[in-house]
Amino acid sequence: MSTLELVQTLKKDNGRVWNVSWHPKGESFASCSEDKSIRIWAKDGSKYTNKVVLTDGHKRTIREVAWSPCGDFLASASFDATTCVWDKKNGEFTCNVTLEGHENEVKSVAYSSNGLHLATCSRDKSVWVWEVAGEDEYDCVAVLNSHTQDVKKIVWHPSKEILASASYDNTVKLFKDDVALGEWVNSNTLHGHESTVWSIDFDATGERIASVSDDKTLKIWKEYPPGNPEGIPTEDKESAWKCVCTISGHHMRTIYDVTWCPLTGLIATACGDDAIRIFKEENGCDPNAPTFNLVATVERAHSQDVNCVSWNPKTPGLLLSCSDDAEIKVWKFKE
């Protein structure tokens, strides 16, 4: 019987904690909250303690924080329509870049795997790609208006310059740089969810995407490249993406977040029913119709909506969660 054991509860903020993000080295993490602060947490002995509070970057709620792959930069997305990039060049974390351009609330921010691009998305329905052009220089290289509604979340492919976004328009979209055209283009649109797609995550290979939605389902999408042995038709030399698994009946309310562990292959979800659930793929199942089993549930993981879950990139089974109840929790998955 697998379990998710609570390791530690952290509480400093006065409002809902929106997001937690592990540092790429896996030893520390950042959190952000409704009270407009960013906190950085690291271990003191066996316990995580709050090391740094950054408060002067944003005028409104900070919705998401993201580390650059090198771990030297931290980007924060805020409802004040800006994105800040913080670094420690001067010894202390300071905001050296403020990216403006979104018309209103920025919902999500992420660095590409090679650190050359930063993406943001907003309630203004657009997804922006910024090129890291040099010291504190970010140039906007694309403004993508493919979504017809609020864009909730963006994530990058684990190794390629492919960007995925999830929206209130019930779709997931993929974007990439079309070299021939010299433009970023929307290469795929994944239809299937019946309500807002709140979050998405790639698996370790980048060949599959997990998506979670207001329709209370978790979906698994698989890439079928041109010439795939399954004979799935593709267009214009682009891969096709197909939903190969829909997991329903477990979540009682909106699912707000999903994290797919690159080390263990486990999927964790954060739900509006206050629970955290862990799913595991059945060994040896058909890759074109995989089975994912619910292997652990923590019913009252938090006392309110769970907003975010995040697997540690270095330690298998180490999970963070945060909630509207202003708490951050550290969990350990045990088989």
Next chain:
Amino acid sequence: MSRFSGVLQLTDLDDFITPSQECIKPVQIQKTKTSTGAKIRIQEDGDYYQVEEDGSAFKLQKVEITLSDCLACSGCITSAESVLVTQQSQEELIRVFEENKALKLAGKTSEAKLIIVSISIQPILSLAVRYNLTPNECAARLAQYFKQLGADLVVDMTIADDFALLESQREFVRRYRSTENDGVKNVLPMLASSCPGWVCYAEKTHGSYILPYISTTKSPQQIMGSIIKHWVGHNLGDRPIYHVTVMPCYDKKLEAAREDFFDVNTDSREVDCVITAIELEQMLDKDRISLDSLAESTFSEPWLIKQEPTEVKPNLTCHLGSGSGGYSDHIFKYAAKELFGVEGVNLEYKTLRNQDFKEVILEKDSKVLLRFAIANGFRNIQNLVQKLKRGKSTYHYVEVMACPAGCLNGGAQVRPKDGVTVKELSMQLEKMYEKLPIKSPEENVLVKDLYENWLNGQESDKCQSVLHTQYHEVQKNTNALNIKW
């Protein structure tokens, strides 16, 4: 209404400014006082009737949002406000034409308006490609089409382009000298003002920070408006004029609706209705007319004082530089000569980040004297504005246009045929434009004549008031009701 929205999204150059999520403009409704709550009945046709206690009912006023509402609101920052654009539609244009015809038929010629249609070069080229005509053939047939509809005069807008270039050139030199000699700040770089999408965006999102940099020279459309309403109107016996412009983008409708361009003397807008290439294509389709089947008519030249307008065969010309008007090239050449005595400079642009961002410099003894750029499309506007805000801009002038590839690829130009990309079409239009004979604005004797006879000479107060405008910061209103997690 749908034809006003969505069209911009048909492009694969995904770089236009799009409409924002929802219209948040609060509208005032005239309410009559009632002692009790009112009963409202909804008719089958969707009309709302208020039912009184005695059983009588009266129709309630519908809330309508006008272009002026859009301009005064910070809710959207769109370049193609896909809201209820009623004053600027094909229907409205046809209605005015029909009304005028009816008056003429009834012998009430004095009550009829003088309908003047001004045509700009970009939609002519767009329609020329669409109907496989040469630019001059296309212009002559458009003139015929408008006259069939009921236009009295059809005129070439090049005269206004020339004014805009000449005024921009002088304005740049004034700004440069005031910075160099008097240390005046916030006047350089001068940013182009002829693109209303860009101006509207700057007013709504960057406010007082960017506006001082935007050239005060009116756009060609609005200069044309002044020429037609003030000068031509006066010349032709002060008859009421209905002025139509044919333009490459929807944003020009917004520009025409600005309060700054309402003329109190004639109690009308300088431009009453803006019609675009794509709408013209739709009108022709609807009337089942192929442009190439029409006869060729003439352009009128009503510019000279106390003379009947002369009729000429369209003889289109182009300006040096971009298909957006050639601002960067003209101002660069003029400034090089005026400020540094360098004549006959050869402009060689260097493409920067992408095709839509290029710069050109004037160097002397390895010192950069002038640094100009052309920045088209939303993302390049973003990078330019951010550079300016961070004090990292080194430019003296930037030709800014909201549409990728500039005005020849304007948001309301005819869409490419199946199998042709937007890029291929805009390259075709660029080639067609470059093949036209080049004419410099300084050579235009009509412009010289108008400066003297109408505007009291160059650099006069009248030039300032007629050919220049101002910009207004739009305050952001954050409405808590709009927040969505």
